[in-house]
Amino acid sequence: MASRLAALPNPAAPAPSQDWWRDAVVYQVYLRSFADSNGDGIGDIAGLRSRLPYLIWLGVDALWINPHYPSGGADGGYDIVDYRAVDPDYGDLDDLEDLIADANQLGLKVILDVVPNHTSDQHPWFQAALQNPDGPEASRYHFAPASTEPPNNWQSLFGGPAWSRTPDGRWYLHLFAPQQPDLNWRDPAVADDFDATLRFWLDRGVSGFRVDVAYGLIKDEQLRDNPGAYSPTLFGHGPEQAMTWNQPEVHDVWRRWRAICDEYPDTMLVGEVCLADLDQVALYSRPDEMHQSFSFRLIKSGWDAAAFADGVQTALDAFATVGAPVSWVLGNHDKDRQVTRFGGGALGTARARAAALLMLSLPGSPYLYAGDELGLPQAVVPDAAKLDPIFHRSGGARAGRDGCRVPMPWNEADGVGFSPDGAAEPWLPIPDGWSQHAVSRQTRDGGSTLTLYRRALALRAAHPALGSGWATVSTSGDVLTVRCVGDDETVTCVLNMGTDTALVPHAGSVMLASNTHVRGAHGTVALPADTAVWLLED
Missing domain, CATH: 3.20.20.80 (Glycosidases)
Known part of the structure; x- marks a missing residue:
């Protein structure tokens, strides 16, 4: 190896x-x-x-x-x-x-x-079940006899009914795409x-x-x-x-x-x-x-x-x-x-x-x-390049998940370092400006x-109060405060979710802020809108 x-x-x-x-x-x-x-x-x-x-x-x-x-x-x-x-x-x-x-x-x-x-419909079990309705593999999925209507009103999360027909007319269950038949865990x-x-x-x-x-x-x-x-x-x-x-x-x-x-x-x-x-x-x-x-x-x-x-x-x-x-x-x-x-x-x-x-x-x-x-x-993926079954099964009514699956940008070169030089086009297109x-x-x-x-x-690794302590949660208007208490110290996270700067009283030091414009003096932190800060209590 x-x-x-x-x-x-x-x-x-x-x-x-x-x-x-x-x-x-x-x-x-x-x-x-x-x-x-x-x-x-x-x-x-x-x-x-x-x-x-x-x-x-x-x-x-x-x-x-x-x-x-x-x-x-x-x-x-x-x-x-x-x-x-x-x-x-x-x-x-x-x-x-x-x-x-x-x-x-x-x-x-x-x-x-x-x-x-669920498995793929290409899984050997499902393929065997298609060939032999009475074989042991058929009982590993949810099949229903051929009839005019599906067995019930269950819907697929990807859109449309949760039942599709086999070539011989039976119904099978798929709570996701038709290519994903649900297993029978009984x-x-x-x-x-x-x-x-x-x-x-x-x-x-x-x-x-x-x-x-x-x-x-x-x-x-x-x-x-x-x-x-x-x-x-x-x-x-x-x-x-x-x-x-x-x-x-x-x-x-x-x-x-x-x-x-x-x-x-x-x-x-x-x-x-x-x-x-x-x-x-x-x-x-x-x-x-x-x-x-x-x-x-x-x-x-x-x-x-x-x-x-x-x-x-x-x-x-x-x-x-x-x-x-x-x-x-x-x-x-x-x-x-x-x-x-x-x-x-x-x-x-x-x-x-x-x-x-x-x-x-x-x-x-x-x-x-x-x-x-x-x-x-969220990347904008052209409709022609989308692969997500949610997009296709909804007839385009739901955008699907391709936009959060676009390749990772590693560097500022062409192709953003996802692939080596001279590579094939990425499986999803990389947006302009991704670098x-x-x-x-x-x-x-x-x-x-x-x-x-x-x-x-x-x-977080250096301060056990973060992640492995216990916490109290409170709000004051648009300000959310989580006080994280460890064995030897207390760290408070304050998040301003409002539109105006909030004045936050504190007795301690600023450890980290999500915005470089956070200011603290005389026991008060001026916390801009849409900003969080970690405060280490004295």
Whole structure:
């Protein structure tokens, strides 16, 4: 197995801890868009491996890699053909093992994405089920007999009915794209096969798994109608989706997976649980289930102090009942970039910087999406270049997610350093002016968003009150205050979400601010609009 560690910096690896996940800063990489090593226009494992020094320099603790498996290509890698292999677009198994080895030697945990709700329609099981309706593979999916109408009113999250026909007239369930048939987790063969998948990767040194659609594996056994239709305006899926999501039996799956992880010390599970009720989300992180389940309240909140305060306090309260840390999320591969969500341009950038300081101060584990540390906006992707099934299944009514998946800008040269010179065109077009956000450019700028993130992560590592303490949340008008208390110190994060400068009383020193115009004197900080500050109490 080849190694490039001699070419990498060699910082002292942190001492291992079985609870590393409780406050780890996790960096999410959309593999296809991170770094292309061979010039085919597609990010790959070797490219990611070459950028490990950047992650160490930035100061993150763990790396989450979006799906790397052979895929049918219908949904950005989330339609999987083989769960125990590597897509040739990204490399091979040796490449991934080398990446894991290098990362672990540097003290960087590696978390893989696993997708248990559905497979690709190209998966051998589904292909066998198409050929033989009475074979064992057919029971591993949700099939219904041929009839004029679908079995129920369930809707796909990507638009349209959740049922499609097979060539012989049967119906099959797909809560996402038609190329993603849902697995039937009531069939023991499904659970047994995923046990083998987990062990396959854990035996290769991964430190955990991000579990896609963790709330959706079990469906209503009688396939009864939902009482309502999916609504994208909700924080997550509520009672209107009662028959498709959050069935009680799903928790048995996570108890089984937790028992496997417990055989491999220092490993963890984090679940994508898109439910409106955070008390329900927290149940997925009970001591015998997953270690974490994402709190998506902040990623769904507008720029409003009361909404952010409620999102923070509700999550802290809910997860405290099960003794789990909160997994905070402000950006990911499914959501418009923060800069754009918060208003775009200079306004959106200022707000995204301030929100970053808030998230990085909170007790628990923040998940950063690659490019957020650069202040990337949502890229404008021409309709002709869009690949997201959400765009195509909605007839263009929904823009889709391509704009947050555009390749990472590394330098100011043509192609922004995503691929080597002379490479093929990138898999998604790179916008004009993308180089202004490049890593190389921002490392030279002491006021850049990248510099802010790096300073914040260094301070977080040096001050345990940030991330691993406990917190109190309060608001005064448009000003949100989170007081983070550790064993030996207290750090307060104050975020001004209003339109006017706020005068904030404090007794201590300014550690870091998202805006260089923050001023403090005589026990008061003048905090401009859309700005956050960390204050170390005396």
